[in-house]
Amino acid sequence: MQLYIVTWKFESSEDQIYSSEAFVDYVESGKSEDHIDGYERIAWAHTPQDGTGVIICKASNASTLFRVFGSWRDKFGMTWEYKPALSTEEFVGLLKEK
Structure with missing residues (x-):
C-alpha cells in the first residue's frame, strides 16, 4: 500500500461547526476505527483554529x-488533498541508490 499525506480544509467556519456533532458521533461510536479494505489510518491531527x-x-x-473521505x-463542504509520500526508510533507501 502507498503512504499518503491527506489534508483537509473546511470551506467555512459554519461548515466546520455544522460537522462537529457528526464527528463526535463518528469517534465515540467507534466508526472511526472500522476496518476499510485498502485503507489504514496511521495518525491524524486537527487544527480547528483554521478549519484544517x-x-x-x-x-x-x-x-x-x-x-x-x-x-x-x-x-x-470539506476539500481534501492527497499526496503520495515516502517513509523515512524508503527515502533513505532511494538516497543510497544514487
Whole structure:
C-alpha cells in the first residue's frame, strides 16, 4: 500500500461547526476505527483554529481515499488533498541508490 499525506480544509467556519456533532458521533461510536479494505489510518491531527487537519495513512490507491473521505466532502463542504509520500526508510533507501 502507498503512504499518503491527506489534508483537509473546511470551506467555512459554519461548515466546520455544522460537522462537529457528526464527528463526535463518528469517534465515540467507534466508526472511526472500522476496518476499510485498502485503507489504514496511521495518525491524524486537527487544527480547528483554521478549519484544517492532516491524516497520515496508507491506501491501496486514490480511489480508496475518495471512498473514505468523499462523504465528508459531500455533507460538510470539506476539500481534501492527497499526496503520495515516502517513509523515512524508503527515502533513505532511494538516497543510497544514487
